[in-house]
Amino acid sequence: xxxxxxxxxxxxxxxxxxxxxxxxxxxxxxxxxxxxxxxxxxxxxxxxxxxxxxxxxxxxxxxxxxxxxxxxxxxxxxxxxxxxxxxxxxxxxxxxxxxxxxxxxxxxxxxxxxxxxxxxxxxxxxxxxxxxxxxxxxxxxxxxxxxxxxxxxxxxxxxxxxxxxxxxxxxxxxxxxxxxxxxxxxxxxxxxxxxxxxxxxxxxxxxxxxxxxxxxxxxxxxxxxxxxxxxxxx
Amino acid sequence: xxxxxxxxxxxxxxxxxxxxxxxxxxxxxxxxxxxxxxxxxxxxxxxxxxxxxxxxxxxxxxxxxxxxxxxxxxxxxxxxxxxxxxxxxxxxxxxxxxxxxxxxxxxxxxxxxxxxxxxxxxxxxxxxxxxxxxxxxxxxxxxxxxxxxxxxxxxxxxxxxxxxxxxxxxxxxxxxxxxxxxxxxxxxxxxxxxxxxxxxxxxxxxxxxxxxxxxxxxxxxxxxxxxxxxxxxxxxxxxxxxxxxxxxxxxxxxxxxxxxxxxxxxxxxxxxxxxxxxxxxxxxxxxxxxxxxxxxxxxxxxxxxxxxxxxxxxxxxxxxxxxxxxxxxxxxxxxxxxxxxxxxxxxxxxxxxxxxxxxxxxxxxxxxxxxxxxxxxxxxxxxxxxxxxxxxxxxxxxxxxxxxxxxxxxxxxxxxxxxxx
Ligand SMILES: Nc1ncnc2c1ncn2[C@@H]1O[C@H](COP(=O)(O)OP(=O)(O)O)[C@@H](O)[C@H]1O
Ligand SMILES: [Mg+2]
Numbered sequence: 001x002x003x004x005x006x007x008x009x010x011x012x013x014x015x016x017x018x019x020x021x022x023x024x025x026x027x028x029x030x031x032x033x034x035x036x037x038x039x040x041x042x043x044x045x046x047x048x049x050x051x052x053x054x055x056x057x058x059x060x061x062x063x064x065x066x067x068x069x070x071x072x073x074x075x076x077x078x079x080x081x082x083x084x085x086x087x088x089x090x091x092x093x094x095x096x097x098x099x100x101x102x103x104x105x106x107x108x109x110x111x112x113x114x115x116x117x118x119x120x121x122x123x124x125x126x127x128x129x130x131x132x133x134x135x136x137x138x139x140x141x142x143x144x145x146x147x148x149x150x151x152x153x154x155x156x157x158x159x160x161x162x163x164x165x166x167x168x169x170x171x172x173x174x175x176x177x178x179x180x181x182x183x184x185x186x187x188x189x190x191x192x193x194x195x196x197x198x199x200x201x202x203x204x205x206x207x208x209x210x211x212x213x214x215x216x217x218x219x220x221x222x223x224x225x226x227x228x229x230x231x232x233x234x
Numbered sequence: 235x236x237x238x239x240x241x242x243x244x245x246x247x248x249x250x251x252x253x254x255x256x257x258x259x260x261x262x263x264x265x266x267x268x269x270x271x272x273x274x275x276x277x278x279x280x281x282x283x284x285x286x287x288x289x290x291x292x293x294x295x296x297x298x299x300x301x302x303x304x305x306x307x308x309x310x311x312x313x314x315x316x317x318x319x320x321x322x323x324x325x326x327x328x329x330x331x332x333x334x335x336x337x338x339x340x341x342x343x344x345x346x347x348x349x350x351x352x353x354x355x356x357x358x359x360x361x362x363x364x365x366x367x368x369x370x371x372x373x374x375x376x377x378x379x380x381x382x383x384x385x386x387x388x389x390x391x392x393x394x395x396x397x398x399x400x401x402x403x404x405x406x407x408x409x410x411x412x413x414x415x416x417x418x419x420x421x422x423x424x425x426x427x428x429x430x431x432x433x434x435x436x437x438x439x440x441x442x443x444x445x446x447x448x449x450x451x452x453x454x455x456x457x458x459x460x461x462x463x464x465x466x467x468x469x470x471x472x473x474x475x476x477x478x479x480x481x482x483x484x485x486x487x488x489x490x491x492x493x494x495x496x497x498x499x500x501x502x503x504x505x506x507x508x509x510x511x512x513x514x515x516x517x518x519x520x521x522x523x524x525x526x527x528x529x530x531x532x533x534x535x536x537x538x539x540x541x542x543x544x545x546x547x548x549x550x551x552x553x554x555x556x557x558x559x560x561x562x563x564x565x566x567x568x569x570x571x572x573x574x575x576x577x578x579x580x581x582x583x584x585x586x587x588x589x590x591x592x593x594x595x596x597x598x599x600x601x602x603x604x605x606x607x608x609x610x611x612x613x614x615x616x617x618x619x620x621x622x623x624x625x626x627x628x629x630x631x632x633x634x635x636x637x638x639x640x641x642x643x644x645x646x647x648x649x650x651x652x653x654x655x
Pocket of ligand 1: 052
């Protein structure tokens, strides 16, 4: 119970300069994310979900406030150190899948492993295991353009989980999928969360996908409007 | 690393662009390699011509100051009989020395009985001259169409002590044919006038318009007697087993002869063959020019296509950065892609070079180069050293051309890269 939160956001602001005007996409968010949770951030378009996810995933830095990860103040880290930190701890699933088109499914999953320094043999073995786990054992050598949207997002999930991260950040992972595939993807993430204990944070603007989560954070104009904890499994 | 795969596949994404670049690099490489191969062949021919044709041998040993003041004070700079014998013996002790022979140059007036003109004659031992020129007969891989343009000593004969040879222009000036008699007038070492009667043995092409009505060859013994310099020589010509030993042997001999108490100057054939050095300097300049142009074309092509590639793949760069690739990794990826492209281009260029080389060789083209009295065949060598150098420079420069756009891409914020459409 007393373990520190995986991610701690303290009064985080993120402002963007658009010519003369300043847009405050995240306007003072304080949020603790605990290990093992399955958390959804929802809210209307433009409410700052993506910006918040980028900050949680450590690919963007706050204009004001602090983001602590595993008790480390990430603001103080140099770019290379932060990049390496991220490569061992955070997996990403994107709305547009963002798979490398010239690499096969397995090679895509191998990529973060090799970036983290694994040998090609080890990376290949682990990538294969991951793809089997998401049910794509028949598509190891398929290129992304030979796969359906749902299959692509499963490859992306396998890629995110390959490095055995602490946290997977998924910004609108279902926005480009039909409802059947959307449910499949969310269920798969939930399954991985339970199986591996990996913390998941994902965003959606579709309330129907929120049935299965531990916690729902409703965002509005860059502020947390509602924070519902539904089950205490973290 | 999988990055090589990634680079290679990256190149295959935009095949047309990569192919255009590859072809530009390949053609540039071929242009450089063919020109280098052509000049290499020219240098080889000129070296052979200088060493064997002009009888320069590899090294020339003379008293210090001979090359500057020898003509003014012959007595002071001629090697004595003892010096000739002693130095020859010392040099012959060395390994790699194939031949040491004394030489004596003199000038004077040649007359056919009615008219006369000046000449410059080279006194050389007929047997040694044959040995010196033996190398000429095998130049250019023994290809028989490469006839030497200058075998001035062909008709010199140890058994015919008064037979000399004249350059074609000189012979025509005096209307002297083979077997005609002529007389030579010259000063002796001590300044007395002296004359001998000679027989014209043969005529030769001097290989250069400037010397064609001036040059003559005569047996060393005849030169010594005309010059009243028995046993003496103005220099010693040294032939080695191979031209690549020239500089090392010079260093060895300088040392050795100094220790033996002689104050001498030793020149290599390159230093004495002004024509070789001039041609080389000119070709090197042209080579630099071509090289420069090709490099500019390669750099611009690669920089341009890499800028486009980097923009097209912005979102991918964002993804790779998000999942843990450092900025330097992004740079490496694109620089690697450019280096790979350049290398492939150079390999293609090598193939083009080889094909064109054999086509040119087979086409049997010949031409008259400047300052030559006859046509020479147009041939191309494979200049491996220059080709390796070219590959290296092109790959580095290509990588550098990719480096700037890659660095720009690597530096942009991840969220901007990911948001790019
Ligand atoms: N890189 C950016 N530059 C400028 N404005 C941005 C940028 N990213 C987001 N915004 C603005 O911040 C607000 C929140 O955007 P976003 O986080 O994408 O919301 P959501 O994901 O909930 O739709 C929007 O008004 C958007 O226009
Ligand atoms: Mg969004």
